[in-house]
Amino acid sequence: MRPIFFAAALLATPLTAFADTPCGGPFTTFIEGLKTEAAASGIAPGTADAFLANVGLDPSVLRADQKQGVFQIPFVDFSRRLISNDRINRGRSNGQKYDAVFDRIEANYGVDRGVLLAFWAFETDYGTFQGDFNTANALVTLAYDCRRPELFRPQIFAAMELFARGDFNPNTTTGAWAGEIGMVQMLPYDILENGVDGDGDGVVSLKTSPADALTSGGKMLQSLGWRAGEPWLAEVVLPRDFDWSQTGLETAKPISEWSALGVEPRNGPLVEGLQASVLIPQGRNGPAFIAYPNFRVYFEWNQSFTYVMTAAYFATRLQGAKVLDAGNPDTGLDSNQMKALQNRLQGLGYDVGDIDGILGSGTRAAVRAEQSRLGMPVDGWPTPELLSKL
Incomplete structure (x- = not known):
């Protein structure tokens, strides 16, 4: 199954928007503006000139950006679409194959292997499809478009920095339509900040080295606030007379209080001593989960609630959790x-x-x-x- 790329992931990038972010207008004027801004940010004029020499607008990028109906699919259907027995088996197989890599990631960054395996699966189907869009063109196109230029324009300058280091070729580097690169789909700025040589060969190769890609992803999650040794999500059973207004990320209580309200685990005991929220992604008659603080870090990777729920749930499956109880959700809206x-x-x-x-x-x-x-x-x-x- 071809994975789905989410532009919402761009919201995770902790960049400061530039004061002057023109978009639209004559393309040549836009390119000159990028060169001026690059120079002001300390990038050598020759680097910017060479990086932008052959860039162009890619209409297919805008079509992909505007075609994101997948976000309309309810959680249970979405999870069934993305999580297959084959994906679970390959995930566990990759967990064994790269056992030493995951051990180092868990020791250094505190991120469980199931979490990274789930991202690896969803973003590129374990590296088999990483996107064939020219990354420089994608970033320039999305910065030129006036929908969200403040998100994409700074990524162009991060890509220039990678180019200056010899780690990015504007003519040949490819990835997702939204500018992400490599097996776990990282944006240029995130590569600059969190790229790690995980296999010890002296270079960071996110497209060809699982060790580099997974280690870099682990470091990025840690930088976004991942708490070592803590869970992220667990399925629970709720009493029928539960106060449904207490559900949602807006409400957090100690596990002991949730237990007193009748919340029971479905896959092993709940972890005491942590604040948590009760989530019911398809209402009171659908599946229910307890979300620990690490769950919120997922939104720094991707802003789609359905994607986040599915990735977090898949990570628990890869770590041995049972198939969820889908319940009988009320009919939703088309x-x-x-x-x-x-x-x-x-x-x-x-x-x-x-x-x-x-x-x-x-x-x-x-x-x-x-x-x-x-x-x-x-x-x-x-x-x-x-x-x-x-």
């Missing part, structure tokens, strides 16, 4: 219904972001507020009944 719901919520004054048919954090928060106002179970899962009442 894309057009979700857009209609977002329009109505926006009309009521809620900030739901773009009207895109995606159940993002803004839409989910608005749904919970309206469920409470209407006397419905506050589980954050939009249904035709809610849409009808609105």
Whole structure:
């Protein structure tokens, strides 16, 4: 299965937007602006000239950016699409094959192998498909486009730094449409900050060396706040009379308090001494999870709730957890219904972001507020009944 690339991952990059970030207009003017800005940031003029000599706009990058309907798929369906027995078996096989590499990562950065194996699987199907977009063209195209130039423009200068080191070729380096490179799909800035020579050959080769790619990914997760020796997600069973308004990342309690409220583990004991949140990605009749602090680090990698839930759940499967109990979730909304719901919520004054048919954090928060106002179970899962009442 060809993996899916997510531009939302760009939001993880801790970059400061430049004061002058022009987009659109004559392309030659845009390129000259990049050269001026590169020089102001300390990049040698010759480096910028050589890097930008052959770059061009790639319409296929914009088409990929605007075609992200996969975010509309509910969690259970999404997880079944991405997690197959073959992927689990290959993940465990790779875990054994690179056992020494994962041991070093766990010792140095505190990141469990299941976490990195899940990213490796989802991002590039264990390195088998890393994307064939010219990376320089992708970054320039997305910076030139006026949707989110502040996210992509700084990545061009990071790529120039890699080019100056001899670690990036603007003519031949390829990757995902959103500019990520290598087996775990890292952006140029993240490579500059977290690239590690994991196999000891003197170079950082994220495209050809699993040891380099996985070690770099482990270091990046640690830099984003991953806490060594702590879990990230576990499936739980909730009582039928549970207070659904207590679910969601907005509410965190000690495990002891959740246990007192009737939250029971489904795969081994819960870890005491940690704050955690109860998550029900498809409402009160679907699967339920306890999310520990490390779960929040996933959002520094990717901003899609469905992707994050699936990657975190897959990591637990690779570490031995049982197949989730999907339950019997209430019927959700299709894309057009979700857009209609977002329009109505926006009309009521809620900030739901773009009207895109995606159940993002803004839409989910608005749904919970309206469920409470209407006397419905506050589980954050939009249904035709809610849409009808609105």
